[in-house]
Every structure is written in structure tokens, then in C-alpha cells.
Amino acid sequence: MNLITVDSKQTMRVLPQLVPDTACFRCDVCCRFPEVDSFLRPYFTSSEINDAVAHGIPESFFPDKSGTQVDLVKNTIGEGYFCPAFNSKSGRCGIYDVRPLDCQLYPLALMWDASGREVLLGWDSKCPFMRDAPSSAIREYGERVATFFADEAIVEAIVAHPRLIGRFQEDVVVLKALPHLTVRLGPEPVDPQLRPLTLSDAPRVAKALEQAQVLRHDTPAAFAFPYHYIWTSLLPYWWMESDHTLFLFAESPDGWFMPLPPLGARPLDQAVEQAFVLMRSWNGPSPVSRIENVMASQRNLLECDGIQFRQKEGDYLYSVGALAALAGDHYKSQRALCNRAAREQAITSVPYRADYQADCALLYRRWAEQKRRGNLDQMGKLLLEDAEMAHALVFQEHERIGLSGTVLRVNHDIAAYTFGYWLTPQTWCILLEVADRSIPGLAQWVFRETCRTAMSQGAVYINAMDDAGLPGLRAAKLAYRPSAVLDAWVITRMTT
Ligand code: SF4
The missing domain is CATH 3.40.630.30 (Gcn5-related N-acetyltransferase (GNAT))
Known part of the structure; x- marks a missing residue:
């Protein structure tokens, strides 16, 4: 068996491995720990505990059956401590096929950044194999593993076991941030009304689009849930509701913006005003506060002295x-x-x-x-x-x-x-x-x-879709003779 089971209801995909078994058997880093309470001891979820117990590890090694780091056993012929599943004679894991996600992931690691605000994926420079591996292979492997953590079932499992995210380690080399996990596990958002955009929000977004009465055959493609959701693996997306209007926000490294105008039955100019007040309170006077994908029929409703329009690439x-x-x-x-x-x-x-x-x-x-x-x-x-x-x-x-x-x-x-x-x-x-x-x-x-x-x-x-400002893509799309290139604007609000 080579499946990850994170709770009794979910059977997860196999986590790909980079380090070959032969390298692991020659190495003496994994599964051994210098102190009895080492913070690197593997974490077992409740179902992983059940699997380990079913494969012969005494229950007493798991102080909390709902999920815990395993207790260690003393090395009786040398220094330090072992995982109770480790066979020191053969140098192998005694429960290899059901070893926990924490162990399958190694030598990669999930950890918080130094400020504790962002979930990161990195690789442990203590692993001798990784130290010698080409950086391109490590990067590519990191990408594959990062996609594993974009899976909603995995995200939910980690949300249920947040201790799978370890503390910051200086000797773990950061590969990439995982915004999917950060929005679900990170510190409180800047506004308590904000909620992370998840798959279960699709019906709410669809309802808001309906209420806003914006959908026509020539509406920009951005007025749809999938268009935005696929980028949540890159940027944290949030939403909130106020006066029956849905506000969708994205949190870029530069600050907050709206990838779509507010959606709802409320007058658009009022909702836009509220959106800029909110973004200004989070971003300060930064020009990053903006609303993207304002369409032609909405522009007329927003023309006023304070709003500036910049045309963006159209669909x-x-x-x-x-x-x-x-x-x-x-x-x-x-x-x-x-x-x-x-x-x-x-x-x-x-x-x-x-x-x-x-x-x-x-x-x-x-x-x-x-x-x-x-x-x-x-x-x-x-x-x-x-x-x-x-x-x-x-x-x-x-x-x-x-x-x-x-x-x-x-x-x-x-x-x-x-x-x-x-x-x-x-x-x-x-x-x-x-x-x-x-x-x-x-x-x-x-x-x-x-x-x-x-x-x-x-x-x-x-x-x-649009051409992302790429000349080659533009030429290819024009060569197919579009019936229209849909006007769309990015709006900003002058601060007084
Ligand atoms: S469960 Fe297996 S792989 Fe994980 S630390 Fe213990 S012996 Fe090593």
C-alpha cells in the first residue's frame, strides 16, 4: 500500500518521492533525534495513529489520539532517540507503507515563515542527498509537491491538523509560499468580515453574479468563479458580504486589490466607494488599491471626478x-x-x-x-x-x-x-x-x-480571454478575426 490517509474518511493521492530508497538506507539523519522532545519528531494525524497501531506501534507512543507528535524511544547502544517505528538494525521504517504525511514529505517541509504569517514549502539542508541534488531537480520536485498541497482534500486535512506546519527553520531552504494554506491557517485577516475564497464559495459567487445582473454574452470572462479561483494557488483571495453585495479581494505582495467590481443589487457607485474605503484602510494611500475588470456598461455608472480609468487588455x-x-x-x-x-x-x-x-x-x-x-x-x-x-x-x-x-x-x-x-x-x-x-x-x-x-x-x-499584453498572443488572436475585443478598465480612486 502506498496511500496517504489523513483521516478515516479520506484516502489521498500518493506523494511523489525524490530521494531513492538506496540513498535513505545509507543515511543516518532521518528517524533519529538528538533529544527526547525534539521538535522534529513526526506528527501523526488520528488516522495515521490508527494505521501505525494496526501495524504494531503501541498506542502509548501517541499521547493524544486525535493527532500528536510521536514519543521517542532511547537508543540503548548509542546516543539520542529513535522513532518507535524505526528498526535500528535494518535502518528501515517498520511502517513504511503507512508512514505519516510528515515523513512522506521529508526532506521537504511545511513551515511558517520567520514572522509566523505565511506558510512555506522548503527543503531541509540537513539531508545529504538534497545537498548534492541539482537545484533544478529540487525546484521541479517542489513544484510537484506544491500542487499536491493545492488539493482541497489535503488542505482540509491540514486545516484539521495545523501542527503539520512546523516552525521556521533556518536550515530549511524555502522553495515557495503556499497561499492556499496561509489563508486557511494564517493569522486573522485584516478585517474580521473577510473569508478565504474556497471551492464551497462557488454557489455564493454565482448568486452574486445573478443579483448584479451583469451576465450577457459579451460580459468579460472574469465575471465567473473559475476565472479567479484558479489563481488562489498563487495569491490569497478573500471575500466579504455587505448590504447584500459581494466584495472579492486579492492580497498581492504589494497590497490589496479587487479583481472584480463589487457584485450585488446595491448601486455600483456606492459599493465601489465602500470598496475603496476598505482598501485604503488596509493599504494606506498606496496606488495598489484598485478595481479590475470594470466593464463598459459599468463605466457610465462610475464616471465622477475622483475615479480614474485605465483601459486593460480586453477579451x-x-x-x-x-x-x-x-x-x-x-x-x-x-x-x-x-x-x-x-x-x-x-x-x-x-x-x-x-x-x-x-x-x-x-x-x-x-x-x-x-x-x-x-x-x-x-x-x-x-x-x-x-x-x-x-x-x-x-x-x-x-x-x-x-x-x-x-x-x-x-x-x-x-x-x-x-x-x-x-x-x-x-x-x-x-x-x-x-x-x-x-x-x-x-x-x-x-x-x-x-x-x-x-x-x-x-x-x-x-x-x-485577453492577450495578457503579449504581442505574439495578440497577433494570433487577431488573426482569428474577433467579432469584438471587449472593453474593460482598471479603476483607481484619487485620495484627497
Ligand atoms: S514513521 Fe517511519 S519514516 Fe517516519 S520517523 Fe518513524 S521510522 Fe522514520
């Missing part, structure tokens, strides 16, 4: 019929590429399933590397790094986020995937679409198939 909206057909001279090159892909490759498509996760993650990395090697500026490279966690979150939670996905195989290997959502019954939004760039025409073929599928399900329009 590209297309007629689905045009993209499904790709007829006429305008689409000659895209059509030729689709035909080439169909002629040269055996392409099949199937709905996305959770067991495609690892292959899709590998494809993302391959695709990102292909893009980096292409004509991509620094901003584009940073966006690719940020997007990896968002894609990983979608692989794990697509259904609960409200996304439908398809994977495309070329000669049996996964070579493309696409995920999207219905903004309205007429408009299908393509949130993520990745295709192996080494296969000529595949990206065009996938885009056309996505449009054909959406059309067969009733779509009239395709929203392909």
Missing part, C-alpha cells in the same frame, strides 16, 4: 460558427494548419479525467519550455511560471471549480488539453488551452475542435 470574442468552419480566405493559414495536423497525426480526444493529471503536468512543462525557447519576453516567462500552479489546480479540481476539460492524444500520448466554462448559455470561455508546439497545426486543430464542440452544445460565441 477576444468570436462567432463560434466562423471558428468552427474556418471558411474563406481570411482563415486560409489556420485551415491549412488544421488540415496538416489531421493529415499527419492520429488525433483522438476524450474528456479529461483525474488520472491524466501527471501526463498533463508534464505536457504543461514541455509546452512552457517550448514557449520559453521561442520569442517570449520576460513578462511572458514570468506568466508561464505563475500559470503552472493554476494549471495544476485545474488538473486536480476541475469539476469542483466548474470547468470541463478535454485531452487530445496524438499517437496515444497526451499532446494537448483544453478547459473552459459557460459564462452564459451562449458563451463558452476557453480558460486554458495547451498544445504541444512541436506538432505542426495541433494548436489550431484543438482550437477549432473546441469551438465545434461548444457549438454543438449551443454556444454562439467563444471568449478566448
Whole structure:
């Protein structure tokens, strides 16, 4: 057995391992401790205690059956102490298949930052294997493990056992912050009304969108829960409700902003005023206080002396019929590429399933590397790094986020995937679409198939999101002849 069970109701995915068994057996760092009350003793959750007891570890080693660090046994032939599951003769864990998450994670570690405000993932420089491992391999492994901690079931399990997050250790090298865990476990938010945005908030956001009466076929794609939720793996997102209006906030390293205007039945100008008062109280006079994705129909309601508007990149909206057909001279090159892909490759498509996760993650990395090697500026490279966690979150939670996905195989290997959502019954939004760039025409073929599928399900329009300010993406999106590029603004409020 090689599964993590964190409580009796949940069986979790396998945590990938970097250090080979052979290296572990030669090493004398793990499972041994200098003091009887070492703060590095492994933490066992209640179900992990049950598993350990069922595998022969006496219950008496677990002072709190609801979750505890294990008591140690004295090394009778030398110095220090052992974990009671450790077999000092063989140098092996006696409960290896059911060892706790804390041990599976090592030599990575979850810990608080030095100020105790942020949850971090790092690697322990006491591990000899890790000290010699290439930093690229450690970084890549850290990314894989970080996606594991984006899984909602794992987050809930850790929330139930917050002592799985250890205290800050200077000899643990930080790999990345885990905002998903920080918002759930960190210090009280700046305002007691704020709540972390979680998957269970999807219906509340949908209701607020309905009450605000903002959804039309040409509403920007940002007016939907999935658009924001996928970035919670990168930034803490919070929401609050006031006077039947929902306020969505994101907490960037620079300060607080709203990724979407307030949603509700309340007059928009009043709600926006309240939002800026709140952000000013959290950010001070910093210009980071802003509201993004204000759409054209809302701009008229907000025109006044104090509000400044800055146009942002708009979403590209297309007629689905045009993209499904790709007829006429305008689409000659895209059509030729689709035909080439169909002629040269055996392409099949199937709905996305959770067991495609690892292959899709590998494809993302391959695709990102292909893009980096292409004509991509620094901003584009940073966006690719940020997007990896968002894609990983979608692989794990697509259904609960409200996304439908398809994977495309070329000669049996996964070579493309696409995920999207219905903004309205007429408009299908393509949130993520990745295709192996080494296969000529595949990206065009996938885009056309996505449009054909959406059309067969009733779509009239395709929203392909904005171009993130990237010139290459802009040219590609314009080449498909959008029926509109949707106006959207970022607003700030002058301080008096
Ligand atoms: S449970 Fe196993 S792996 Fe974990 S500290 Fe004890 S002996 Fe080592």
C-alpha cells in the first residue's frame, strides 16, 4: 500500500518521492533525534495513529489520539532517540507503507515563515542527498509537491491538523509560499468580515453574479468563479458580504486589490466607494488599491471626478460558427494548419479525467519550455511560471471549480488539453488551452475542435480571454478575426 490517509474518511493521492530508497538506507539523519522532545519528531494525524497501531506501534507512543507528535524511544547502544517505528538494525521504517504525511514529505517541509504569517514549502539542508541534488531537480520536485498541497482534500486535512506546519527553520531552504494554506491557517485577516475564497464559495459567487445582473454574452470572462479561483494557488483571495453585495479581494505582495467590481443589487457607485474605503484602510494611500475588470456598461455608472480609468487588455470574442468552419480566405493559414495536423497525426480526444493529471503536468512543462525557447519576453516567462500552479489546480479540481476539460492524444500520448466554462448559455470561455508546439497545426486543430464542440452544445460565441499584453498572443488572436475585443478598465480612486 502506498496511500496517504489523513483521516478515516479520506484516502489521498500518493506523494511523489525524490530521494531513492538506496540513498535513505545509507543515511543516518532521518528517524533519529538528538533529544527526547525534539521538535522534529513526526506528527501523526488520528488516522495515521490508527494505521501505525494496526501495524504494531503501541498506542502509548501517541499521547493524544486525535493527532500528536510521536514519543521517542532511547537508543540503548548509542546516543539520542529513535522513532518507535524505526528498526535500528535494518535502518528501515517498520511502517513504511503507512508512514505519516510528515515523513512522506521529508526532506521537504511545511513551515511558517520567520514572522509566523505565511506558510512555506522548503527543503531541509540537513539531508545529504538534497545537498548534492541539482537545484533544478529540487525546484521541479517542489513544484510537484506544491500542487499536491493545492488539493482541497489535503488542505482540509491540514486545516484539521495545523501542527503539520512546523516552525521556521533556518536550515530549511524555502522553495515557495503556499497561499492556499496561509489563508486557511494564517493569522486573522485584516478585517474580521473577510473569508478565504474556497471551492464551497462557488454557489455564493454565482448568486452574486445573478443579483448584479451583469451576465450577457459579451460580459468579460472574469465575471465567473473559475476565472479567479484558479489563481488562489498563487495569491490569497478573500471575500466579504455587505448590504447584500459581494466584495472579492486579492492580497498581492504589494497590497490589496479587487479583481472584480463589487457584485450585488446595491448601486455600483456606492459599493465601489465602500470598496475603496476598505482598501485604503488596509493599504494606506498606496496606488495598489484598485478595481479590475470594470466593464463598459459599468463605466457610465462610475464616471465622477475622483475615479480614474485605465483601459486593460480586453477579451477576444468570436462567432463560434466562423471558428468552427474556418471558411474563406481570411482563415486560409489556420485551415491549412488544421488540415496538416489531421493529415499527419492520429488525433483522438476524450474528456479529461483525474488520472491524466501527471501526463498533463508534464505536457504543461514541455509546452512552457517550448514557449520559453521561442520569442517570449520576460513578462511572458514570468506568466508561464505563475500559470503552472493554476494549471495544476485545474488538473486536480476541475469539476469542483466548474470547468470541463478535454485531452487530445496524438499517437496515444497526451499532446494537448483544453478547459473552459459557460459564462452564459451562449458563451463558452476557453480558460486554458495547451498544445504541444512541436506538432505542426495541433494548436489550431484543438482550437477549432473546441469551438465545434461548444457549438454543438449551443454556444454562439467563444471568449478566448485577453492577450495578457503579449504581442505574439495578440497577433494570433487577431488573426482569428474577433467579432469584438471587449472593453474593460482598471479603476483607481484619487485620495484627497
Ligand atoms: S514513521 Fe517511519 S519514516 Fe517516519 S520517523 Fe518513524 S521510522 Fe522514520
